[in-house]
Amino acid sequence: MIHRSSIIWIGLLQLIIYWLCKGNLHETAHWSRNINLSSPMFSPDGQFVAFKAGVVRDNILERRLLIVDVQKWQPVYQLLVQRRKLTEGDIKNGDGQELSEEYQRYGFTWLDAERLAYFDLEGKLWFLDVKGNPARPEHVWQADRIYRVVASHKGGYVAVICKIPEFPGVACVIIDTKSKSIIHKHGTSMTTDPYPVASFSADDRWLAVSDGELIDVIDLAQKQFAQQINCEDDVVVALTFGPAPNSLLALTYQGNIYFCDYKRGTISGSTQIGDLGELAALKVLTVDGRKLLMAWNESDITLYDLDKLKICWTKALPNYGCAVSPDHRTIMVVTSDRQISLMSLLSGKVIEKMP
Numbered sequence: 300m301i302h303r304s305s306i307i308w309i310g311l312l313q314l315i316i317y318w319l320c321k322g323n324l325h326e327t328a329h330w331s332r333n334i335n336l337s338s339p340m341f342s343p344d345g346q347f348v349a350f351k352a353g354v355v356r357d358n359i360l361e362r363r364l365l366i367v368d369v370q371k372w373q374p375v376y377q378l379l380v381q382r383r384k385l386t387e388g389d390i391k392n393g394d395g396q397e398l399s400e401e402y403q404r405y406g407f408t409w410l411d412a413e414r415l416a417y418f419d420l421e422g423k424l425w426f427l428d429v430k431g432n433p434a435r436p437e438h439v440w441q442a443d444r445i446y447r448v449v450a451s452h453k454g455g456y457v458a459v460i461c462k463i464p465e466f467p468g469v470a471c472v473i474i475d476t477k478s479k480s481i482i483h484k485h486g487t488s489m490t491t492d493p494y495p496v497a498s499f500s501a502d503d504r505w506l507a508v509s510d511g512e513l514i515d516v517i518d519l520a521q522k523q524f525a526q527q528i529n530c531e532d533d534v535v536v537a538l539t540f541g542p543a544p545n546s547l548l549a550l551t552y553q554g555n556i557y558f559c560d561y562k563r564g565t566i567s568g569s570t571q572i573g574d575l576g577e578l579a580a581l582k583v584l585t586v587d588g589r590k591l592l593m594a595w596n597e598s599d600i601t602l603y604d605l606d607k608l609k610i611c612w613t614k615a616l617p618n619y620g621c622a623v624s625p626d627h628r629t630i631m632v633v634t635s636d637r638q639i640s641l642m643s644l645l646s647g648k649v650i651e652k653m654p
Contacts, residue, residue, distance in 0.1 A: 335354070335619070335637060336350045336351070336352055337351045337620045337633050338350060338619065338633075339621070339622035340407070341622055342415075343625075344412040344625070345626075346412060347366055347367060347368060347412075348366075348367050348622070348631075349364060349365065349366045350364070350365045351365075351407075351620075352364070355385065358384060359384055360382070360383055360385050361381065361382045362380045362381040362382075362402075363377050363379055364377065364378045364407055364417055366415070375429065376429060378417075378427070378436065380420070381420055404420045404444070404445075405420055406418060406448065408450045410450045410454040410457060413428055413429060413430045414428055414429070414454065415429060416439075416448050417436075418445040418448055418459075422442040422444045422445050422461070423438060423440075423441055423445075424438075424440040424442070424448070424474075425438055425439060426479075440472075443463055444462045445461045446461060446462075446494040447497075448460070449498065450476075450499075451506075452499055452500075452501050455476060455477065456473055456476060458471055458472070460496070460497060463484075466484075466486035466487075467486075468486055468487050469487050469490065470486050470487065471485045471497055471508045473485075482519070483523075485524070487508065487511075493536055495509045496537055498547075499540070500561075501540060504520055505517065505518060505540070505561060506519055509534075509535035509538060512531060512533055512534055513527055513528065513530070513535075514561075516528070516561045525562075526562065526563070526564040527564055528549070528557075528559050528565070533552065535552075536551060536552050536579045537549070537581040539582065542583055542585065542605065545560045545562045546558065547560070547561040550572075550579055554572055554573045555569050555571055556569060556570050556571075556572055556592070556603070558570075570608060572594060572603055572610060573601060580621070581594050582623055585627070586628075586644065589604065589606060590604075590605040591603065591605060591611070592604075597617065598617050599613060599614065599615055600613070600616055600621060600630070602644065602645075612646065612647035614642075614647050616632060617634065618632050618635060619635065624644075628643070628645075629642065629644060629650070630644050
């Protein structure tokens with residue numbers, strides 16, 4: 300029997316694809332081929348889900364952000380980020396969405412249930428109130444280039460991994476989302492891919508930023524560097540604060556999870572969950588009283604039991620992004636063959652696929 304939430308998502312995804320093929324809220328267009336959704340992310344309250352949406356039409360590449368109202372099962376906003384003509388080299392190399400250097404130069408994150416932060420290919424940071432009437436982007440800040448943005452749990456801060464003139468390497472700039480002002484700038488030694496990753500503590504007091512094999516911990520209340528953790532020649536590719544006091548979890552390029560005490564700057568242990576590479580993500584979950592850790596990258600998804608310190612399941616599944624539903628029961632995956640798979644979080648089994 301298919302769960303009711305699965306039926307809802309199937310209907311929603313059918314509507315998204317139909318809407319993109321038909322046009323959008325602001326202009327009429329006929330998408331003839333290569334409608335590619337990727338990088339799904341739920342708003343904190345589950346009312347909205349946002350995607351990257353790439354389309355190739357008559358050798359014109361368009362990249363958009365698409366925001367969908369889940370309850371109404373309809374798109375509420377889409378934003379054109381890039382439109383350009385494909386070159387002969389682009390066409391020869393194939394997949395228009397995965398002109399990867401460009402593809403990584405725009406992205407988004409939810410600040411809270413109503414606001415979304417996104418960055419474009421020109422290094423501009425924008426805020427969008429999705430419940431505004433009309434919803435209009437607000438230009439907040441400019442960098443030379445932005446690589447990723449991470450929002451704090453309470454929406455008060457956004458960490459911008461970027462290139463700015465003040466630092467020779469990639470920097471992390473922390474912006475207060477209410478005043479739109481910079482509260483701290485932190486430089487790293489990283490100059491090339493993989494770029495630093497960042498994570499906020501649940502109380503928004505601490506920020507962890509990777510610097511190769513190092514993890515810098517910033518005290519946001521004091522607006523200063525507080526501690527450093529060394530993962531010993533194992534490059535950090537994902538970070539998340541854990542459920543235990545002072546706990547920070549770091550996933551490395553070699554597939555190791557390090558259990559760290561961010562206040563002491565020490566590592567208490569580590570475990571191997573597989574080679575995840577550089578494009579990875581972590582999410583700590585509590586389901587039926589169980590403390591779980593979900594780890595994924597562009598080729599694999601793994602669920603790890605933090606209480607029993609063992610892998611629950613792992614699945615080889617090439618994909619263009621994963622998102623955990625707000626009730627922590629379902630994983631939505633955009634697979635590499637351009638299908639949408641709905642998976643059970645606890646079992647890892649595919650519930651349904653969209654053509």
